[in-house]
Amino acid sequence: AKAAGRNRYAIFGSHMDELVRARRQMEQDLRIALEGHQISVHYQPVYSAKDQVLKGVEALVRWRHPQKGAIPPDVFIPVAEETRLIEPLGELVLREACFAAVHWPDLTVAVNVSAIELRNETYAMRVLSTLNAAGLNPTRLEIEITESALGDNSGHCERNIAALRALGIRFALDDFGTGFSSFGRLQSLDVDRIKIDKCFVDGFGKPGGNEEIVRAMIKLAQAKGLRTTAEGIETPEQNAVLQRLGCDDVQGYLLSRPVPAAAIDAMLASDAGI
Ligand code: C2E
Ligand code: CA
Ligand code: CA
Ligand code: CA
Numbered sequence: 001a002k003a004a005g006r007n008r009y010a011i012f013g014s015h016m017d018e019l020v021r022a023r024r025q026m027e028q029d030l031r032i033a034l035e036g037h038q039i040s041v042h043y044q045p046v047y048s049a050k051d052q053v054l055k056g057v058e059a060l061v062r063w064r065h066p067q068k069g070a071i072p073p074d075v076f077i078p079v080a081e082e083t084r085l086i087e088p089l090g091e092l093v094l095r096e097a098c099f100a101a102v103h104w105p106d107l108t109v110a111v112n113v114s115a116i117e118l119r120n121e122t123y124a125m126r127v128l129s130t131l132n133a134a135g136l137n138p139t140r141l142e143i144e145i146t147e148s149a150l151g152d153n154s155g156h157c158e159r160n161i162a163a164l165r166a167l168g169i170r171f172a173l174d175d176f177g178t179g180f181s182s183f184g185r186l187q188s189l190d191v192d193r194i195k196i197d198k199c200f201v202d203g204f205g206k207p208g209g210n211e212e213i214v215r216a217m218i219k220l221a222q223a224k225g226l227r228t229t230a231e232g233i234e235t236p237e238q239n240a241v242l243q244r245l246g247c248d249d250v251q252g253y254l255l256s257r258p259v260p261a262a263a264i265d266a267m268l269a270s271d272a273g274i
Helices: 002-035 073-082 086-101 123-134 156-166 182-188 198-202 211-223 236-245 261-271
Strands: 039-048 054-065 069-071 108-112 141-145 170-176 193-196 227-230
Touching: 002 054, 002 073, 002 086, 039 086, 039 108, 039 261, 054 073, 054 086, 054 261, 073 086, 086 108, 086 123, 108 170, 123 141, 123 156, 156 170, 193 211, 198 211, 211 227, 211 236
Parallel strands: 054 108, 108 141, 141 170, 170 193, 193 227
Antiparallel strands: 039 054, 054 069
């Protein structure tokens, strides 16, 4: 039994080594990516649910690795967070998004921020200087945070949020409903919007669907004076349900995938009838 245990440990051990090596490689690659031109930003349009008018965009980071091709953010963001590379990465995305948004005067631009970034006490100051550099009005920017931003004992997160909200920047609680105590958290959190996670929208029209849960989320948000966005709308049926439930805004592949900035320029030009 002892030998088998040791053997198992050896297998486990070598697997761990491989994981550690892969992470280290990704860290190195990410450093190079940040210095070169491998990182870009795509923008997913957000529409009003009621009349399907383009209201804003969400900035989503993209990494094109010279050998490995596109690497999804769900894969490299956690590595960036562990290595603190999330700070230069987040700054790059914010900067790109703010400079792009200057050309889209009627749109709100939403940027995702990691809890790691928000815990740095200089975060608010750096956002302000990026806005100033771009010449973007703070009211045009929305920052998407997740529940993980909230278990912060230092108080830096809260202070950053308060300072930025005082400037007119809005905050959204992303992936709402997927955490441990979303409803409870809402009590202690200063946000302007909740983003209802795709997993709830997925169930619409299916047995055991989540329509009642989403109805409750929207009611709660309305009672607290918060706006609502539903993400991951893929079918006209889902779109119709959200409209009926009184959700403010919708976002999903049905309406548009994330696209390069030039495609947003083109959408706005065609809307204006140019
Ligand atoms: P998220 O913030 O919840 O973003 C929504 C994700 O859902 C995006 O994936 C988007 O492309 C995808 N999506 C949108 N509509 C649909 C749909 O109708 N169907 C499906 N199946 N998916 C849809 P993406 O771009 O791969 O990003 C994944 C996650 O990575 C994001 O989730 C966010 O948590 C993180 N992320 C992306 N960009 C950044 C960034 O600049 N900074 C940070 N900190 N995190 C980011
Ligand atoms: Ca988001
Ligand atoms: Ca989300
Ligand atoms: Ca997500």
